[in-house]
Amino acid sequence: AAGVIQSPRHLIKEKRETATLKCYPIPRHDTVYWYQQGPGQDPQFLISFYEKMQSDKGSIPDRFSAQQFSDYHSELNMSSLELGDSALYFCASSPPRPTYEQYFGPGTRLTVT
Amino acid sequence: AQSVTQPDIHITVSEGASLELRCNYSYGATPYLFWYVQSPGQGLQLLLKYFSGDTLVQGIKGFEAEFKRSQSSFNLRKPSVHWSDAAEYFCAVGSPSGGYNKLIFGAGTRLAVHP
Numbered sequence: 001a002a003g004v005i006q007s008p009r010h011l012i013k014e015k016r017e018t019a020t021l022k023c024y025p026i027p028r029h030d031t032v033y034w035y036q037q038g039p040g041q042d043p044q045f046l047i048s049f050y051e052k053m054q055s056d057k058g059s060i061p062d063r064f065s066a067q068q069f070s071d072y073h074s075e076l077n078m079s080s081l082e083l084g085d086s087a088l089y090f091c092a093s094s095p096p097r098p099t100y101e102q103y104f105g106p107g108t109r110l111t112v113t
Numbered sequence: 114a115q116s117v118t119q120p121d122i123h124i125t126v127s128e129g130a131s132l133e134l135r136c137n138y139s140y141g142a143t144p145y146l147f148w149y150v151q152s153p154g155q156g157l158q159l160l161l162k163y164f165s166g167d168t169l170v171q172g173i174k175g176f177e178a179e180f181k182r183s184q185s186s187f188n189l190r191k192p193s194v195h196w197s198d199a200a201e202y203f204c205a206v207g208s209p210s211g212g213y214n215k216l217i218f219g220a221g222t223r224l225a226v227h228p
C-alpha cells in the first residue's frame with residue numbers, strides 16, 4: 001500500500017539558512033499535518049491543511065510557513081534556521097471523513113549546525 | 114485542554130512475557146484515541162485506534178487496547194512480547210470537535226525486551 005512520502009530524508013543546514021521540506025500524502029487523503037519531534041521528545045503539532053486550506057495551527061514559529069498545493073502535496077518552509085530547529089519533522093495524512101486516523105511518513109531529519 | 118499522560122518512561126520485559134503500557138488522557142468528552150509505535154529514527158506506525166463502540170479494540174502485531182471512560186484510560190496490552198516489539202510507544206488523543214483532529218501525544222514509553 002502507498003505510504004506518505006517525505007523528502008529529503010536527511011538535511012543539514014547552517015544557522016540562518018533556509019530549508020524546504022516536502023510531503024506527498026497517501027493518494028485520496030485530503031488532510032495533511034506537520035509535526036516536529038525534538039530529540040527524546042514526543043511529536044508536537046505544527047500545522048495542518050484540509051483541501052489546500054490551512055485548517056489548524058499549533059506551535060509553529062513565525063519563521064516557518066507551509067502550504068498545500070493543488071496536487072495535495074505540502075511543503076514546510078523554514079527560514080532563519082536556529083540550532084533549536086534540529087529535529088525530526090513528520091508529515092501525516094488522513095483520509096476523508098468520517099475516518100480520523102493519521103498515517104505518518106518516515107520523517108525528515110533536519111540538523112542545523 | 115487536552116493532555117495525555119504515559120506514566121512509564123521506560124519498561125523492560127522478558128520475551129514471551131505479557132505487556133501493559135499505561136495511558137491516561139484528559140478531555141471533556143470522549144476523545145479519539147490512538148497508539149503509535151516508533152522504532153529508532155523511524156516514523157510512527159499506527160497500532161490501533163478507538164473512536165466509539167466496543168471498548169476493547171484490536172490492532173496490528175497482536176496488540177489490543179481497552180478504553181475505560183471511568184478511569185480516563187486507554188492502556189495497550191500484548192499477551193506475549195517478541196524481541197521485535199522493542200520500540201517507543203506513543204499514546205495520542207485527537208479531538209472529535211474542531212474538525213481537523215490534530216493529535217496530542219504523550220511523552221512516550223520506551224520498551225526494552227530481554228531475550
